[in-house]
Amino acid sequence: MTKPKMAVIGSGSWGFNHIRTFYALPDCELVGVSDLVEKNLERVKAQFPEIKIEKDYQKFVENSDVEAVVVATSAETHFQIAKDALLAGKHCFVEKPITLDIGEAKELVDLAKEKNLTLMVGHLLxxxxxxxxxxxxxxxxxxxxxxxxxxxxxxxxxxxxxxxxxxxxxxxxxxxxxxxxxxxxxxxxxxxxxxxxxxxxxxxxxxxxxxxxxxxxxxxxxxxxxxxxxxxxxxxxxxxxxxxxxxxxxxxxxxxxxxxxxxxxxxxxxxxxxxxxxxxxxxxxxxxxEPLRKEAKHFIDCISKQQKPLSDGQNGLDVLKxxxxxxxxxxxxxxxxxxxxx
Ligand SMILES: NC(=O)c1ccc[n+]([C@@H]2O[C@H](COP(=O)([O-])OP(=O)(O)OC[C@H]3O[C@@H](n4cnc5c(N)ncnc54)[C@H](O)[C@@H]3O)[C@@H](O)[C@H]2O)c1
Structure with missing residues (x-):
């Protein structure tokens, strides 16, 4: 079985932890990182030279090699990025809170269900x-x-x-x-x-x-x-x-x-x-x-075994309510x- 190729969107203070974790995980291949801030991308490049960096996250969303994305941007941007990713057929891990609006979170949950994709929320603990x-x-x-x-x-x-x-x-x-x-x-x-x-x-x-x-x-x-x-x-x-x-x-x-x-x-x-x-x-x-590693591995396992994550989209929606x-x-x-x- 091939390892899922992944991209992390958002390499700020928390996103960088996801980059480090998914990079080290043997079950997947971290191929890309997107951030709007050049300095953040340079930091990624310096530490992980083989990872492709892009300012525009759509480059990874549109890339058919990428199977899953991690959305670690600020909360108000989660909905649009996760929606674009799910619409493009990518499994999606979204940091907490899933979105800021209940209707938007529901839309993501429904979309993931309709497309049979894994949607997981970063309820780390x-x-x-x-x-x-x-x-x-x-x-x-x-x-x-x-x-x-x-x-x-x-x-x-x-x-x-x-x-x-x-x-x-x-x-x-x-x-x-x-x-x-x-x-x-x-x-x-x-x-x-x-x-x-x-x-x-x-x-x-x-x-x-x-x-x-x-x-x-x-x-x-x-x-x-x-x-x-x-x-x-x-x-x-x-x-x-x-x-x-x-x-x-x-x-x-x-x-x-x-x-x-x-x-x-x-x-x-x-x-x-x-x-x-x-x-x-x-x-x-x-x-x-390390909870972050366990969380990341759970996301990959849920994708490959088509299982419901412990902190799935519905759980994210419940917390949001x-x-x-x-x-x-x-x-x-x-x-x-x-x-x-x-
Ligand atoms: N699970 C946890 O324990 C935990 C801990 C801290 C933060 N978080 C969550 O992680 C998320 C990020 O938090 P942070 O502290 O890293 O914030 P941050 O502001 O340090 O980083 C966010 C990054 O996202 C980038 N970004 C914003 N819009 C973008 C876009 N359209 N395309 C690409 N990059 C974009 C910004 O440039 C920035 O670098 C938040 O949702 C936060 O709640 C979770």
Missing amino acids: LYHSAIEYLKKLVDEKTIGDVLYIYSQRVNLGKVRSNENALWSFAPHDISIMLHLINSKPVKVSATGQTFLQKRKQIYDVVFFTIYFENGVIATGQVSWLDPHKIRKFTIVGSKKMVTFDDMEIREKIRIYDKGVDASNVTYDSFAESLILHDGDIKIPKINLS ILVAAQKSLENHGKPEKIQGI
């Missing part, structure tokens, strides 16, 4: 070994039923002028929340504030809460204006509690044998009949592998918004 481990813990009910989840993704980091902290960071947290909570998200509320780019209404910090049909809530804090660098998930279950701290080098997951048991509950002495248990903390050994509702809530000072059709 779904390919993190620690998240795979958490998923197993949740599905096997090791921690009991999930009661609530909260996440923090904060940093003093890259301040964007074309999207706010919600759109920049929360796709990761939302994709994990949808992955772990086996229920339909129904409502979202979000509050936040603009400090650095008030005129453009770019929110630097956002707090959001997603309400699920089964009563689980998942809340997230995202910010690029924070003294700490935190990338942490906490899951409180009915039997145990677990944290995933991505800033830890090795001990990323901790399972706390902590909880509250309700036994022999009678109506008037409910509080007294609750028994706290506070046991050991387990730190499981997790074989960590929550982002859109959260943005609306943000602009309405936290008024909860219904999430349509997930």
Whole structure:
């Protein structure tokens, strides 16, 4: 079987990671890179001289040798580039968020389906070994039923002028929340504030809460204006509690044998009949592998085996629906918004 030939469109700070990763992957052949900025293309040429570089991405979209493209441009350009690629019969990996508009994302999902092409979205953390481990813990009910989840993704980091902290960071947290909570998200509320780019209404910090049909809530804090660098998930279950701290080098997951048991509950002495248990903390050994490489390999595998990606276009659309509702809530000072059709 021949290796699929690929092109990466967008070689900015994140796109370059895709170039490095797909180039090193033995299952495909990275033949081209496109970017509008000459300096970015020169950087690619200097490191990977055999890769063809073009300012105009259409050169790769129109090239019948190219089977798949990676779209790692800024979010507002994802739709047009991915649409052109799918129309030309290319499998397509699109960075998160899939698009900025629900109708446009739906169009991409339908187009991929109609043309029998792979459409995958860059929800990178779904390919993190620690998240795979958490998923197993949740599905096997090791921690009991999930009661609530909260996440923090904060940093003093890259301040964007074309999207706010919600759109920049929360796709990761939302994709994990949808992955772990086996229920339909129904409502979202979000509050936040603009400090650095008030005129453009770019929110630097956002707090959001997603309400699920089964009563689980998942809340997230995202910010690029924070003294700490935190990338942490906490899951409180009915039997145990677990944290995933991505800033830890090795001990990323901790399972706390902590909880509250309700036994022999009678109506008037409910509080007294609750028994706290506070046991050991387990730190499981997790074989960590680079999520970006796993994500890239999954894309290639899905193309060659004609399988549905874990983060397929529909998953990108679901995350987008929550982002859109959260943005609306943000602009309405936290008024909860219904999430349509997930
Ligand atoms: N999965 C992750 O963890 C992760 C992390 C960071 C960024 N991202 C996503 O990756 C995408 C890119 O982010 P970034 O930080 O690299 O942004 P960036 O601004 O550094 O790079 C974007 C690049 O796209 C190029 N570009 C724009 N329009 C183009 C076009 N029509 N043809 C060719 N090139 C074009 C720009 O010249 C620029 O170099 C965004 O969607 C972002 O949300 C994902």
